Amino acid sequence: xxxxxxxxxxxxxxxxxxxxxxxxxxxxxxxxxxxxxxxxxxxxxxxxxxxxxxxxxxxxxxxxxxxxxxxxxxxxxxxxxxxxxxxxxxxxxxxxxxxxxxxxxxxxxxxxxxxxxxxxxxxxxxxxxxxxxxxxxxxxxxxxxxxxxxxxxxxxxxxxxxxxxx
Amino acid sequence: xxxxxxxxxxxxxxxxxxxxxxxxxxxxxxxxxxxxxxxxxxxxxxxxxxxxxxxxxxxxxxxxxxxxxxxxxxxxxxxxxxxxxxxxxxxxxxxxxxxxxxxxxxxxxxxxxxxxxxxxxxxxxxxxxxxxxxxxxxxxxxxxxxxxxxxxxxxxxxxxxxxxxxxxxxxxxxxxxxxxxxxxxxxxxxxxx
Numbered sequence: 001x002x003x004x005x006x007x008x009x010x011x012x013x014x015x016x017x018x019x020x021x022x023x024x025x026x027x028x029x030x031x032x033x034x035x036x037x038x039x040x041x042x043x044x045x046x047x048x049x050x051x052x053x054x055x056x057x058x059x060x061x062x063x064x065x066x067x068x069x070x071x072x073x074x075x076x077x078x079x080x081x082x083x084x085x086x087x088x089x090x091x092x093x094x095x096x097x098x099x100x101x102x103x104x105x106x107x108x109x110x111x112x113x114x115x116x117x118x119x120x121x122x123x124x125x126x127x128x129x130x131x132x133x134x135x136x137x138x139x140x141x142x143x144x145x146x147x148x149x150x151x152x153x154x155x156x157x158x159x160x161x162x163x164x165x166x
Numbered sequence: 167x168x169x170x171x172x173x174x175x176x177x178x179x180x181x182x183x184x185x186x187x188x189x190x191x192x193x194x195x196x197x198x199x200x201x202x203x204x205x206x207x208x209x210x211x212x213x214x215x216x217x218x219x220x221x222x223x224x225x226x227x228x229x230x231x232x233x234x235x236x237x238x239x240x241x242x243x244x245x246x247x248x249x250x251x252x253x254x255x256x257x258x259x260x261x262x263x264x265x266x267x268x269x270x271x272x273x274x275x276x277x278x279x280x281x282x283x284x285x286x287x288x289x290x291x292x293x294x295x296x297x298x299x300x301x302x303x304x305x306x307x308x309x310x311x312x313x314x315x316x317x318x319x320x321x322x323x324x325x326x327x328x329x330x331x332x333x334x335x336x337x338x339x340x341x342x343x344x345x346x347x348x349x350x351x352x353x354x355x356x357x358x359x
Binding site for chain 1: 180181183185188189192193196197198200201204210213214217218221222225226227228229289290293294297308309312313337340341343344347
């Protein structure tokens with residue numbers, strides 16, 4: 001009975017595939033109990049469709065708009081993601097990697113010494129400290145510059161949106 | 167015939183600085199948001215507070231709204247989370263009347279479902295009261311399914327459930343509702359539903 005009721009509900013909702021739908025239609029024609037249940041559920045379905053929604057108080061809209069007007073104008077998501085910042089970060093990484101490669105080439109033995117390849121992967125660890133320090137300083141400075149720029153960018157955009165809104 | 171702006175057009179206008187358009191969005195969705203909030207709290211003032219909070223939150227986050235989704239689905243998600251936050255904050259005892267308890271209540275002559283109520287034969291009031299007696303999630307699912315015309319997937323997305331769970335809950339809610347109405351109305355149910 002429960003399975004039949006669920007099936008009839010699904011039939012009423014139009015959620016059954018064609019074959020199962022045909023099955024239910026046959027059942028409704030042949031089984032009087034099922035047909036009665038269908039009528040009952042159909043009426044309840046209509047009642048549910050026609051049920052009234054609750055209405056908030058008359059001042060609701062005014063209250064919402066008063067509170068909304070106190071808020072900063074929402075900014076679209078796309079303005080928050082400035083592509084220039086992304087390109088800046090990408091350029092920074094390209095620069096660091098290129099610098100590293102150039103350093104590798106320049107610090108490798110000269111071409112006249114044929115015993116070693118042009119680009120040596122045998123890193124001179126004695127130079128690591130100074131190189132590492134340089135890279136860290138560069139990274140921190142650039143990241144800081146990026147953050148400051150993005151902060152200024154955000155502020156300018158916010159000002160522009162507020163001007164537009166007012 | 168005047169052009170009725172879609173939700174998306176209104177959102178675009180608001181984001182471009184025309185905040186007054188937000189009032190149209192609020193007016194369009196306030197009844198459903200308020201009704202949905204009423205599924206979780208009993209007092210109208212509380213439901214109104216939730217609904218108001220929901221619209222302000224939606225406004226503040228309007229820039230993050232993905233235009234691929236339906237605005238209403240997004241709004242109902244905010245309503246649901248706002249209602250949950252409200253309940254947690256208020257620490258209200260929102261334990262719903264379980265089906266079994268509800269039947270006991272109906273059988274009790276001192277209960278609110280007395281003969282006067284049956285005499286009224288007002289199916290819409292009875293229906294509303296019967297829905298209110300369901301589990302809040304079940305009542306919310308019924309509201310979203312019948313009044314917001316949301317699909318099972320959309321309801322699942324709003325309430326943070328799988329579509330199959332919504333389907334099961336929807337069946338359960340309608341079954342309980344039918345049984346409850348039968349208990350309240352007795353033989354008269356045949357005339358009314």
